[in-house]
Amino acid sequence: MTLIAIVNCGSSSIKFRALDLDTRENVVDALVEGIGDSIGAGTGKLRLRFPANPEVADIDIAEPVSDTAHGMEMLFRETLATGVLERHGGLACVGHRVVHGGEDFTEPTLITDAVLEAIRRLIPLAPLHNPGNIEGIRAAMEVAPGIPQVAVFDTAFHQTIPPHAYRYALPNVLYEDHKVRRFGFHGTSHGYVSRTAAAYLGIPVEDFNAIVLHLGNGASVTAIRGGQSVDTSMGLTPLEGLMMGTRSGDIDPALPLFLERNRGLSVEDYDTMLNRESGLKGICGDNDMRAIEERMEAGDESAKLAFDMFAYRARKYLGAYMAVLGRVDAVVFTAGIGENSPAVREAICSGLDPLGITLDAGRNAGRGGPKEISTAGSRTKVLVIPTEEELEIAVQAQHCIEQAGA
Ligand code: AMP
Numbered sequence: 001m002t003l004i005a006i007v008n009c010g011s012s013s014i015k016f017r018a019l020d021l022d023t024r025e026n027v028v029d030a031l032v033e034g035i036g037d038s039i040g041a042g043t044g045k046l047r048l049r050f051p052a053n054p055e056v057a058d059i060d061i062a063e064p065v066s067d068t069a070h071g072m073e074m075l076f077r078e079t080l081a082t083g084v085l086e087r088h089g090g091l092a093c094v095g096h097r098v099v100h101g102g103e104d105f106t107e108p109t110l111i112t113d114a115v116l117e118a119i120r121r122l123i124p125l126a127p128l129h130n131p132g133n134i135e136g137i138r139a140a141m142e143v144a145p146g147i148p149q150v151a152v153f154d155t156a157f158h159q160t161i162p163p164h165a166y167r168y169a170l171p172n173v174l175y176e177d178h179k180v181r182r183f184g185f186h187g188t189s190h191g192y193v194s195r196t197a198a199a200y201l202g203i204p205v206e207d208f209n210a211i212v213l214h215l216g217n218g219a220s221v222t223a224i225r226g227g228q229s230v231d232t233s234m235g236l237t238p239l240e241g242l243m244m245g246t247r248s249g250d251i252d253p254a255l256p257l258f259l260e261r262n263r264g265l266s267v268e269d270y271d272t273m274l275n276r277e278s279g280l281k282g283i284c285g286d287n288d289m290r291a292i293e294e295r296m297e298a299g300d301e302s303a304k305l306a307f308d309m310f311a312y313r314a315r316k317y318l319g320a321y322m323a324v325l326g327r328v329d330a331v332v333f334t335a336g337i338g339e340n341s342p343a344v345r346e347a348i349c350s351g352l353d354p355l356g357i358t359l360d361a362g363r364n365a366g367r368g369g370p371k372e373i374s375t376a377g378s379r380t381k382v383l384v385i386p387t388e389e390e391l392e393i394a395v396q397a398q399h400c401i402e403q404a405g406a
Contacts (some may be wrong), residue, residue, distance in 0.1 A: 001089035003027060004394040005144075008097040009136025011128065012036060014071050018079075019394045020088050025052035027088050028079055032071035037064070046074050048082075056082050068132070072139035093148040093406070094140050095397030097188070097389075098133045099238075100126035101153030102179060108156070108400040111137055111149040119151065125179065125236065148406040150397035157187030160228040165324075168235075182240075184232035186214045189334060190222040191229075192392040193385045197332045198227065200370055201381060209329050211321045213314060214387065215344065216335030217245035217287065221314065223321035231324055233317055239274055243313045245287035248278035250313070280306045289337045289344065311347035318348060322355060328380045331357060333373075334387040340367040349382060356380045 002022055008015040012035045018028040029051060034044040044065030050056040059078050065071045085091055096111070102122045109115055116137060123130045133151075140149055166182040167175060174180040190212050198208040205227035212222045219242040222232040233241025233249075243249040251274075259265045265273070281287040284306035286295065295303035322328055337344050342364045349359045356379030364373040369384035 002092050002398060003085065003088045003090065004398055005091050005094040005140075006097070006390045006393045006397075007094055007136050007140055008390075009068060009132045009139075011132045014068065014075065014136060016075055017390050018085065018088070018091065019391060020052065021394055021398055023052075024391070025088075027052045027084055030075050030079065032065055032075055035065045035071050036067055044071075046071070046078065048075070048078055050082065050084050053082075053084050053087065056084055068135035069139040069142060072136070072143050076143040091144060091147050093150055093397050093401045094144060095150045095152050095393040096133060096137050096140070097154070097393055098137075098151045099129035099154045099185065100183065101151070101155045102183070103159070105151070105153045106156050106159040108150050108152045108396040110400055110404045110406055111141075111151050115151060125183070148401045148404075150400045152188060152393045152396050154185045154187050155183045157191040158182075158184030158222070158229045158232050161231055165231040180236055182232070182235045184220070184222070184229065185234045185238045186218065186220045186222075187229070188389050188392050188396075189214050189387040190220075190224070190232070192389070193332055193334045193387050194222075194224045194227065196370065196385050197330050197383050200372075200383060200385065201330060203329055209325050209327050210332055211318055211325070211328055211330075212332045212334065213318070213338055213348070214335045215242075215314065215333065215338035215341075218247070219244045219249075219314070219335070219337070221317040221321060223324045225325055231321065242317065243310050244279045246276050246279045246281045248274045248282070280310060283309060289341055293341065293343055307344075307347070311344055314344075314348045318352075319355075328356075330381040330383050332383045332385050334385050339369060339384055339386050342366065345373065345382075345384075357382060 001020055003018055003020055006017045014032040016030040020027055029049040031047045037043040044063055046061040048059040079085060098119060100122045102125055104118050119130055119134055137149060193212050194210050195205050197210055198205040208227050210224045212224060214220050218238060220232055220234045223230050239247050241249050256270060280292060284292060284302040286292050292303045292307055296307050333345055345364055346359060349357050358375045358378040359373055359382060360375045369386050371384050372381055373384055374382035
């Protein structure tokens with residue numbers, strides 16, 4: 001039994017899972033929401049489930065949660081009281097999802113004070129994410145002293161991107177002083193999905209060229225050569241690239257100047273608009289692709305425009321990365337939309353037969369995977385590979401502590 005906890009800490013929520021790596025059983029599935037919500041009592045919520053131990057009753061507690069430390073303390077207290085952790089051999093380590101590892105972190109890293117300090121120094125690059133991640137790490141160290149804690153970075157997989165792809169055509173001083181460059185995100189997913197796709201096709205990962213489309217509420221595309229990331233659509237922040245649920249993706253960089261001059265938008269207004277009010281939602285009011293497809297089928301034109309824009313932009317990146325790679329063994333779809341929407345996959349890949357991509361309508365139908373959805377004759381295979389970010393964080397965290405002898 002090897003029980004690994006995975007912590008994904010946002011500014012107002014904690015997602016916590018404990019997986020038994022030997023059986024892949026989900027031992028604890030927990031969510032704390034409403035952290036630091038000052039609107040009133042009763043807004044905090046702790047939800048605990050124990051899928052591998054159905055005899056243990058679910059726990060739901062509605063109680064104000066003052067901060068991350070308090071949320072983590074509640075979560076551990078309730079979990080420990082059930083005895084499930086001991087039943088599965090106790091926690092071997094905790095893997096933390098950390099959004100930004102900058103140029104400092106190219107692999108999962110055992111957390112020390114120096115590592116925490118380095119993650120703190122990266123806050124200017126990820127002001128919305130790294131502070132919550134740091135609080136989560138601190139809180140976990142408090143409630144689980146003596147258990148190794150590992151940081152697994154969203155950016156790490158993309159540290160193989162070469163300078164001509166990661167640099168922006170801006171004055172050097174911005175890179176030298178502020179590390180303004182493309183970092184890329186969803187790295188855990190792109191890494192896992194590309195390795196799984198290579199294994200599915202029986203191609204050694206070091207020979208594998210692929211384009212991975214991670215299409216969820218956040219969305220990004222990665223070009224993979226020889227198993228390594230060589231370009232990706234997200235940039236300095238997760239805003240660049242594809243159109244997403246509520247994020248704009250690529251826009252004309254002169255837009256901030258235009259809006260400041262013509263609408264007097266503040267930095268905060270602009271940030272909110274691009275991150276929360278744009279993308280699918282900005283075009284049709286919905287950011288859920290299921291709802292958009294239903295509305296489209298009922299003849300709704302703004303839903304159709306949102307759908308068409310989403311697919312068109314993904315298709316443009318697909319074409320660009322085919323040119324980057326030259327030889328492409330596989331195009332791989334993953335995440336909520338990529339795994340579950342045959343209509344989006346069809347819209348992205350249709351008519352690409354001259355480029356060696358031919359979908360099989362029958363195989364493309366239906367949700368889930370892993371599966372091959374291209375025709376037998378398609379030069380480039382098209383696959384659906386479900387992403388498993390939490391499992392991958394657990395595997396990497398375990399590998400890291402083995403290497404470190406922790
Ligand atoms: P994720 O961020 O990976 O959880 O993906 C969330 C997105 O997946 C949302 O836009 C959902 O609407 C979308 N999604 C989930 N299931 C389906 C489905 N059956 N058809 C279309 N989109 C789906």
